[in-house]
Amino acid sequence: MKLITAIVKPFKLDDIREALSSLDIHGMTVTEVKGFGRQKGHTEIYRGAEYTVEFLPKIKIEVAVSSERVDSILEAIIAAAHTGKIGDGKVFITNLDEVVRIRTGERGTIAL
Amino acid sequence: MKLITAIVKPFKLDDIREALSSLDIHGMTVTEVKGFGRQKGHTEIYRGAEYTVEFLPKIKIEVAVSSERVDSILEAIIAAAHTGKIGDGKVFITNLDEVVRIRTGERGTIAL
Amino acid sequence: MKLITAIVKPFKLDDIREALSSLDIHGMTVTEVKGFGRQKGHTEIYRGAEYTVEFLPKIKIEVAVSSERVDSILEAIIAAAHTGKIGDGKVFITNLDEVVRIRTGERGTIAL
Amino acid sequence: MQTLKQKALLALAGMSAAVMPVISWAEEAAAEVAEAAAEVATINAGDTAWMLISSALVLLMIIPGLALYYAGMVRAKNALSTMMQVFAVVCVGSIVWFAFGYSLAFGDGGDNNAWIGDLSKAFLAGIMPGDVKGTIPEVLFIMFQMTFALITPAIIIGGFAERMKFSAVLLFTALWISLVYVPIAHWVWGGGFLSADGVLDFAGGTVVHINAGIAGLVAAIMIGKRKGYGTQGMTPHSMMMTMVGGAMLWVGWFGFNAGSELAADGVASMAMLVTQIATAAAAMGWMMAEWMTRGKPTGFGLISGAVAGLVAITPAAGFVGPTGALFMGIIAGVVSFIAATSIKRAFGYDDALDAFGVHAIAGIVGALLTGIFVDTMFGGKGLAEGVSMMSQFLIQAEGVGVTIVYSVIATAIILKAIDIMVGLRITEEEEVEGMDLALHNERAYNH
């Protein structure tokens, strides 16, 4: 199993959730994060002081999936999150040794 | 070493912390997240508009442990987090290449 | 590629960001978390009730890097985050199977 | 003049002391008339003190009251812009009122006075601190009435919240006060045809609340629903703000209702007391209706009910007694609950913050019931000589009807014109991002 972690623009959350739903993925975990990257926050002049907004609000979406579905899901996320503008974000894929569903104790892909 | 990541119901946090303490685990990191899963948020009618609360508040607990202790700790977390009702959450296990304690520079299981 | 996850004291964030910048690392993702560890929250007496502040505010910094740069970056983070006092935090290193830049679809180290 | 007034009152007190408990307020009204005749205009410091603070209280209702009430109800991404709109309405409206609003609403329109005042007092030219209106300075009357002209368009924001262009809001405020508020205020309070017909509207149930609520509905329909309305949750981002704003509306409303007596006397005191009773009853009414039909009482229901009660008692405040207020409150609370939930759901318009559901509906309930509970039978002041309860009810209905028809038509024309001039609605992208960042480059919170 793999954990897909996507860091995306906040307003894309709904689109991604819908894209995943249409692939029959009905579980994910979402965290509000702050991102620092090529998409520089603009320089603002606030009351006479110039400064750069360095951290931009982003959304981190984590989805655990079975290894064979990684590619299709990855495609779906990228398609939904894409705007073509700088700051669209990244997707990371890591390996999951094990997944357990707490309610039932089930392990492995059945627990997803 | 392994990283155990548990996504659980918020009110179970204290129980889990206590369960881990009794196993002599004294380190963990907690994040407030929003979960989307089989536990559908109920349909609400708010001032005449029907809508579904889709994301539910969850707590993500991360604990880095030495590989041999994974099983016992996993059991403890599952026992403490279990209510038997839908939405109890998941546990993910990933491999940790390395752990460093910043204060001392220690590496490996001694840094946990 | 590797994901470096550092859990550090909040006020060190700026120093770490600068340290990474000087290593030409211009991407990271930051999350506000609560930490539980050896650095016990002090016992407070609030209006007659004694209690222990158990969770302390921490910052989680995630940086995806190419494998060969892990060591130098790790050193830089540790140096910047170090105060020598308990609670300085941990760094975890995990393996990344894949990284994708959503904007371009680029994969691998070029996507970082 | 104080002395003359006192003598008249003393005489009356002597004469009527024996029968006092069984007579209606009419007796007192008669005394007031006698007194008024004997009186030449001087300023009474007590009345002036009360009207100074009443003016401050009505401003408190708007900023921060209504600003908090509304800003709490929207999503966090629109919280600051919603609050800002309320402030902007206050600013634009103050200038309009000073420039010509007061003059057109309360100036003497001569032959056309049934319809509109004139421009003789435009820019408040020639009005001196010593000029008197009743027992207070005219400048104070101008100030007090200004606050009414400000709160009315501010209420309308609830209808088009979270999606109107900021420039359109500014334009709308200026045009709507000029073309809708001012004439209706003149008809009811400035010597226009509705006052001549005998419409009872003590503190603005018709002029302010029905008028604003109807305009809010028109705006909600013309601008269209918020993106995601009906599927995404749009719950208040901070119920704490909404509760606090509601509380300030409540407290400030004492200036609104008891201040409308324009004097610190028994009628003002009664207006305050009945306001309190109606509001408490309406809050309980809405909350209990909700508890019974949906299983749980909510804070949002409680405070919405309170506002409904405040609205409903507004036209009646100086006319009804405590028992009448109790009934009016309960009825307004329950009816508004139904309007803001079931009716809204049935018709599907997106009256985002219930400008119509609360202000228009409770306003109509209040305006109509005023005609009934004014009767001495219910402890009220009593109907005018020769007016039956039925005929008063019909007069009230006339006031309501005229206001609705005029407000619908004029508001629709104004919105259409603005749409052509600068456009009404923000872009979809701006709506998704939120007005705070998209239109104002600011965020409500930077924690």
Added chain:
Amino acid sequence: MQTLKQKALLALAGMSAAVMPVISWAEEAAAEVAEAAAEVATINAGDTAWMLISSALVLLMIIPGLALYYAGMVRAKNALSTMMQVFAVVCVGSIVWFAFGYSLAFGDGGDNNAWIGDLSKAFLAGIMPGDVKGTIPEVLFIMFQMTFALITPAIIIGGFAERMKFSAVLLFTALWISLVYVPIAHWVWGGGFLSADGVLDFAGGTVVHINAGIAGLVAAIMIGKRKGYGTQGMTPHSMMMTMVGGAMLWVGWFGFNAGSELAADGVASMAMLVTQIATAAAAMGWMMAEWMTRGKPTGFGLISGAVAGLVAITPAAGFVGPTGALFMGIIAGVVSFIAATSIKRAFGYDDALDAFGVHAIAGIVGALLTGIFVDTMFGGKGLAEGVSMMSQFLIQAEGVGVTIVYSVIATAIILKAIDIMVGLRITEEEEVEGMDLALHNERAYNH
């Protein structure tokens, strides 16, 4: 009548001008009596204006004042429900006061008048806007006194916060106002036995604060500690709210204390000034005591001290001078600090928001010290003819003692009855989830 009053005052002014600085306020009091005798009842617009706004100010103390003060102190999961309880108390209490509370508290109980009023004014039947009480309309007196009847049960919420059923809160409010507040108000202010004994309580130190604080302690003990109390941190979720609520209590308290003079005169002005001085002194007192014993001054200490000072000066406001107020403030601040920390810790009860620790303790300090600082020696109004400081102190102690005993017993019985009827406490699960979601299906914040 203004004229007669003025003549009396002028005469007095003439007579006493030479000795003015060295005589006590008693001289003035004598004049007031003379005047009162000469006076037939008319409404003074100035006094009425002040009492109208004082009524609004006391409501402001409760909503949003106390609502914010308390809601800020609880955990975020109970913030909305705590605020909602304050609003609900206002609603229920208003109806009870209108229905029979006022009549029982201030009606003439005839032979039983030492104990309780009667029902002749139930539903405020027959009370006309022109009816006079002192120099203000009786309806205004009813309104002002109503706000006192509302704030008292609202304070009690602090004792049982974060764990009482909402239905139990509603029931408790209705029963407690009827069975505890109304009789004690009658005893002290309605012509009952405590007023006959000469208890000095200018604005409600005994009737409101000791009474509510004691009831809060009884409730805290009977309902039991919050789950996790003493081990988990239960710090205020928003000190900003608590500070803002405290500020509104402070501002509103001017209506409470200076309004209790029922007139806009020198005594009301002095009541306001001493309120300010005592409050400032108490805030500094608590904060300094904390700074010295615990190393750091806190905002929570500062605002808690301010509230303690406001409470302590309440019974004394119209009686003591600025220097007396300074001392009363400092003492109240330090003593309440000890009560809300060390004493509470020693006994282990969970008086969640310090209804007892602040209101009862500072109330008792204030009530007792009033008997001392009223003396002209400390710049006060002076003791009544033939009363020594010691005997006044004992009379004050009687008032305190009677209130405590009655409040403890009656509150306990009411709570027991409610426990049997609907149950007092929410389930453990509801407590863990938080009352906002569990009882009201709402969240305070949806960011």
Added chain:
Amino acid sequence: MQTLKQKALLALAGMSAAVMPVISWAEEAAAEVAEAAAEVATINAGDTAWMLISSALVLLMIIPGLALYYAGMVRAKNALSTMMQVFAVVCVGSIVWFAFGYSLAFGDGGDNNAWIGDLSKAFLAGIMPGDVKGTIPEVLFIMFQMTFALITPAIIIGGFAERMKFSAVLLFTALWISLVYVPIAHWVWGGGFLSADGVLDFAGGTVVHINAGIAGLVAAIMIGKRKGYGTQGMTPHSMMMTMVGGAMLWVGWFGFNAGSELAADGVASMAMLVTQIATAAAAMGWMMAEWMTRGKPTGFGLISGAVAGLVAITPAAGFVGPTGALFMGIIAGVVSFIAATSIKRAFGYDDALDAFGVHAIAGIVGALLTGIFVDTMFGGKGLAEGVSMMSQFLIQAEGVGVTIVYSVIATAIILKAIDIMVGLRITEEEEVEGMDLALHNERAYNH
């Protein structure tokens, strides 16, 4: 005396009725003088009611008004401590005013009266509730003036925000009120040399705003910039708080400006009306200037402009007419916008919350323009007999200049002394951690 006053007014009314609309306010002023001569001191209940509530309104401006306004502007880690500083200033200042501040500012300094009062009224010794000042109790005058002495040092906090030691803040407050506020208040209002020279300052543009703004700038420069200033973003952590605080400043300012008439009359009413108009105009002025030069209107601009308007109209409130107010507002809004952005940026000082940029600049604009718009030409009260517009302008400039010079020097000396005694600035580590945790062991929010 009411009667005498009324007669005088009636006589005047008779005489002047015909020419009323074309004469200036001066006529009225003459009447006031005649009246005052005829009058022996009695308390007017209406005026007293207004001054009681005005005192409450000015306190509301500070807590919670200014406390929210400032706390919203700082970063979350300093929100509680900033708010706490405002409260602490209120506490310390109240004691200082009671102890000797009032006496030195308003006592009769005899031969030295041009410079300072005396200590005859220290600790308010011998002041009785019946003592009269004008038409209100002297204790009430003391109370009202106290609130001015409190808000002035509270405004200064904006200059040194987010970096001053708490102990230094306390010390600074006590010293600054004693050595800067008290003398300047005496010069302008207590019979000192500036009042003799004819400086017009109706409600404290010079004494309060210029004075505080200049002191804020001195403090900002002496204490140095915040760590990270100019590179890190230091945007308001809660614009909602800042807007709400600004709204309370606005509402409370009616007590500040209209209360400064010390009576409930036509001039007070006019003061309120012009306050509203100037504020609305200034808010629009700043926002529009921002919109045009930076592309987007902001809520922060709107509310900052409103405060600038409130400041600018303060010295003029009882003297100018509505049209003058409109112009003063627009000018103040635009000029302050430039000051708080471009000028601040050019010079690089860290006047963190724009104590100087808004209060001093708009205060200077207002003080100078008062000399112009007071002219009957612009609808104002009119210049004093024999004073030309130019000479009044120069007198105004004298008042401004004296205040600036004295405030700069005295503030600098006080700060230097405190720096030596306890140190001015927190450590860098404390600054990074935030004052809430570092100095007070508290957090503003515990969500």
